[in-house]
Amino acid sequence: MKHGSSTDQLVHLLQDTIVAMVRRDGPDLSARQLAVFLICYLNEGGHTVRGLALALNISKPAITRALDRLGELDLARRKVDPMDRRSILVQRTLKGAAYLRELRSIMTECNAQQAEATQKENPSRSESRRTAG
Template structure:
């Protein structure tokens, strides 16, 4: 990746993150956001063990993040009826709405960058 592409990618992330912390919603850690995005953007079923393996982090780290995401209503945990030792991580409508709104923040940041780069800072 060229330096200009790296700069644009980081600036896009910066603008979306700044917009996110300005709004009234919760601030998520990078780990919480990564788990939330993984649960919504990869095919279910998801388990604590599976998320930990997919992300290369410990099960306790996933559990702590899920505690917060559960408190916010973005994900929920349910004991797997077929294997009571396994905990399923389920999506919620509230989590879907949060990510849809975050996607709009990213799109807005992209439009802002496109305007600046074209000389039209709309």
Template sequence: MSQNNNDQMLGLLRDTIVAMVRKDGPDLSARQLGVFLTCYLQEGAHTVRGLAAELNVSKPAITRALDRLGELDLARRKVDPLDRRSVLVQRTLRGAAFLREMRSVMNEAAGVKAPKAKTAPVARIATRRAAG
């Protein structure tokens, strides 16, 4: 990759993070964001042990990140029913919504326009009646 391309990606990352910080909502640390994105972007079951290995950090560091994600309802932990020694990380509806918001903010920062929302038929009828 060229230096210019790297600088563009770093600029996009910065613009995305700044936009997320300015929004009402959770601010995640780099570690929390790494755990969150790993859980939501990589398929398969995620465990505390597996996340620690994947991110090359300690299990207590993953636990602290998951504590915060749990407080924000962005992820939750559940004991693996097949192996009670293992803890599974589950996605949440709020976490999925947060990921959609991140994608939207990132697209905006990249200058990608969101598709225009179609007007609902009921709204068009009401508009015609008001105009007519």
């Protein structure tokens, strides 16, 4: 697999990661569900339905549907904000933290495989000189 620009490499990394996630035995998230999940796990602070809707520029009902799915999979849960009973906070779960570790591991592995393939396709000049001499 040839990788031209760094943008192409990123797109291939995304493809390889998604393919690996789909092939393994685990939750299959839509792009929207994954975006909500990642915002909740990678960005500190209390996340609300309203805040997530603003961050993703999508409707609150779309966030609610994504959170419904994440809740079914125990990747996130909702809790009433004790400071504002009208507001719902999104909480992380142990299963969600494990899912994030797995995602990171898969991405790291895919990135290493991609780097290895690129190295084989484009050996460095110094390596070429050593083998030629």
